[in-house]
Amino acid sequence: MSGWPVLTAGPTPPVQPDEWEFSVETEKGQTSRWSWDEMHALGVDDIEIDIHCVTHWSRLGMNWRGVSLDKIFAQVTTSSDYVMAHSYGGYTTNIPLDELLDGRAWIAFEADGRPLTAEHGGPARLLVPHLYFWKSAKWVRGLRMMEREQPGFWESNGYSIHGDPWKEERYW
Numbered sequence: 634m635s636g637w638p639v640l641t642a643g644p645t646p647p648v649q650p651d652e653w654e655f656s657v658e659t660e661k662g663q664t665s666r667w668s669w670d671e672m673h674a675l676g677v678d679d680i681e682i683d684i685h686c687v688t689h690w691s692r693l694g695m696n697w698r699g700v701s702l703d704k705i706f707a708q709v710t711t712s713s714d715y716v717m718a719h720s721y722g723g724y725t726t727n728i729p730l731d732e733l734l735d736g737r738a739w740i741a742f743e744a745d746g747r748p749l750t751a752e753h754g755g756p757a758r759l760l761v762p763h764l765y766f767w768k769s770a771k772w773v774r775g776l777r778m779m780e781r782e783q784p785g786f787w788e789s790n791g792y793s794i795h796g797d798p799w800k801e802e803r804y805w
């Protein structure tokens with residue numbers, strides 16, 4: 634897709650929709666799981682947003698399609714305030730739970746009217762457009778609840794733990 638750079642640390646993991654599974658594991662070790670079809674059955678939103686990468690590019694007015702994290706967390710009981718997102722291939726990124734709620738984060742499957750390509754995180758990625766794009770974990774496979782904030786991949790490699798593009802929170 635023109636004007637949309639690919640930024641991946643490492644190889645693109647091959648993940649098929651029929652083998653993709655998403656899970657949320659709580660601090661008590663309870664795990665909820667959704668298959669591709671179960672995830673779609675939660676209800677799909679159309680989203681128009683801008684994305685911002687730490688390396689100074691933005692892509693404005695993108696159309697995405699995905700399931701709101703509000704729908705997922707409606708089915709999860711947790712008292713933790715922090716989340717570690719995990720991807721197929723091993724990438725991780727940490728996000729406070731409240732940043733993922735209130736219609737601000739999705740499990741996204743489509744961008745600009747097409748299924749996400751593998752290099753952009755297909756079949757599914759996290760989409761948290763109000764934070765820097767490294768929080769939008771490609772090939773997302775699940776979230777783990779954490780009682781204390783811990784750094785993910787980029788957060789322990791020099792980027793801000795929070796990642797708000799409007800506050801210029803780029804580095805530790």
Ligand SMILES: Nc1nc2c(c(=O)[nH]1)N[C@H]1C(S)=C(S)[C@@H](COP(=O)(O)O)O[C@H]1N2
Pocket residue numbers: 637638639640641642643686687720722724752753754766767768769770771772787
């Ligand atoms: N699994 C995974 N997700 C990832 C990354 C990665 O290396 N692996 N890079 C992050 C970074 S730094 C950015 S800017 C965006 C880039 O997404 P794009 O390649 O679709 O533009 O994905 C984020 N999500």
Ligand SMILES: [Mo]
Pocket residue numbers: 640686687688766767
């Ligand atoms: Mo990035």
